[in-house]
Amino acid sequence: MSGEYHWRTDRKLKILKNTDVLVVGAGLGGICAALSAAKAGCSVVLVEKNAVLGGQAAEIDTWGMDGFISREGHLVVGGYPWELLWKTVKEGASDPMFERISIRTMEEKGIQAALEEIGLTSYVPYIDTGTFMNPFNDQYVNPNAYRYVAQRELDLAGVHTFLGMPAVDVLQDNNRITGVVLLGEFEKFAVLAKRVVDTTQGASVCAMAGKKFAYPKAYLGTLPRVSGVDIHKVIDYIRNTPDRWFLRPMVGKTPDPDEMEELVNEGNPLAVHGFMEALKKAVSDNPEYELIAQMCDVLMFFYEKDGVGAYWAIDDTLHNTDVSDPEEYAKAVCTVRKQQWLVHKFFKNYIPGFEKAQLLDTYANISKAYHQTWEPAEFTEYTITPEEIQTGICQRSDCIVKILGHPMSGQSTDGWYVPLAALLPKGLEGILVTGKPACRKIHYIASCGLVGQAAGAAAAVSVQQDCSLRETDPEKVRELLRMENEKMR
Numbered sequence: 241m242s243g244e245y246h247w248r249t250d251r252k253l254k255i256l257k258n259t260d261v262l263v264v265g266a267g268l269g270g271i272c273a274a275l276s277a278a279k280a281g282c283s284v285v286l287v288e289k290n291a292v293l294g295g296q297a298a299e300i301d302t303w304g305m306d307g308f309i310s311r312e313g314h315l316v317v318g319g320y321p322w323e324l325l326w327k328t329v330k331e332g333a334s335d336p337m338f339e340r341i342s343i344r345t346m347e348e349k350g351i352q353a354a355l356e357e358i359g360l361t362s363y364v365p366y367i368d369t370g371t372f373m374n375p376f377n378d379q380y381v382n383p384n385a386y387r388y389v390a391q392r393e394l395d396l397a398g399v400h401t402f403l404g405m406p407a408v409d410v411l412q413d414n415n416r417i418t419g420v421v422l423l424g425e426f427e428k429f430a431v432l433a434k435r436v437v438d439t440t441q442g443a444s445v446c447a448m449a450g451k452k453f454a455y456p457k458a459y460l461g462t463l464p465r466v467s468g469v470d471i472h473k474v475i476d477y478i479r480n481t482p483d484r485w486f487l488r489p490m491v492g493k494t495p496d497p498d499e500m501e502e503l504v505n506e507g508n509p510l511a512v513h514g515f516m517e518a519l520k521k522a523v524s525d526n527p528e529y530e531l532i533a534q535m536c537d538v539l540m541f542f543y544e545k546d547g548v549g550a551y552w553a554i555d556d557t558l559h560n561t562d563v564s565d566p567e568e569y570a571k572a573v574c575t576v577r578k579q580q581w582l583v584h585k586f587f588k589n590y591i592p593g594f595e596k597a598q599l600l601d602t603y604a605n606i607s608k609a610y611h612q613t614w615e616p617a618e619f620t621e622y623t624i625t626p627e628e629i630q631t632g633i634c635q636r637s638d639c640i641v642k643i644l645g646h647p648m649s650g651q652s653t654d655g656w657y658v659p660l661a662a663l664l665p666k667g668l669e670g671i672l673v674t675g676k677p678a679c680r681k682i683h684y685i686a687s688c689g690l691v692g693q694a695a696g697a698a699a700a701v702s703v704q705q706d707c708s709l710r711e712t713d714p715e716k717v718r719e720l721l722r723m724e725n726e727k728m729r
Contacts, residue, residue, distance in 0.1 A: 267295020269692030313346030
């Protein structure tokens, strides 16, 4: 069926809130944007389509210290992402590396000295953050502790949070965004705002206003968490079973089971790739396992501690899913949902150590990420250039925040700058964007959060100065960000 259906409604909407700043999307970027604007003195509403906080920062489990520190160990990304990380770690059940390693030692003497200080000599030779396979790439954060901390901090800041209420339409006066329409359980509501921060992955609020992000291809995956794993039996299986084994963070070394035991006993996580010989047998026994055999050429299990870990189910055949096509997107999501259970079923039935494993509750949505690329989006008033990302040098006067990106993709290892104009979508007023719409090289969870904080600060300054976002003084935004960061120290 094709064609268009034209509709209109004459029903009046109840005004749920009339606020200074409305943040759409409650991932780490949205949480940080809301905290920044609220602590600057603005009234803030945060809305989220799912009934949970956290976004993909909770779903993918691993944050990684490489998203915060430079190759030399200098803290680059601080602010609310750093504060939320440490408050989450204090709740317990997250990677002990976050607490064990000394940031001061890294800053003063480097990463190697900091690792030696806590006895992780096995990690010391493998500190090149120019690769995904490094000791700072896979630090995990307990998702439920993170969600609890985020909600607690939002409540303390006075943010009105509405979960499970998707934004289904936009309110605008010509090209000025004045709010959104939320879908409640039985009716729709209006939220009016002086400024809107759109932290959704593809700038969905802008799309509803007629300004669509033109790069909808994304890769999908899932990291369902599991408990009841006997990691020592798994290591024995690796010791006794020939396969194409691969272990992070030991940078591609063939796993040494004795070394793995040592790392686990010291409280370190393991990211084990392999299990393909067992998968071949599973497929021959039951064709249903072909759905996970298509995913990639190795399976991966990420072990945290205390019998808990996560299956990394990333399907390479879904690497270019067009999320703007509802048929294609729905089919991909349904495929990944089936893979969640099949991966667990495979490990439980074929890999020793998983006999008593239990699949924990899975997340409200399937993780997706738009591709990193040097191709400019041309979505906002200013497109950050490859040279600025590669060198970390920006001559513009409106740079408001410095972030990190994967150095293995040619980005400055000491970070690069995001100007205010990169957050302002062309053709629209009263709204800021974050993430890939702001720059297609924004990727790290920590950097997404910091760009969100910067957008929230810019929205607050704009409200307080009673000026448009394009007229907002970037020095005032930088000053507010400095003040916020100093309060956290």
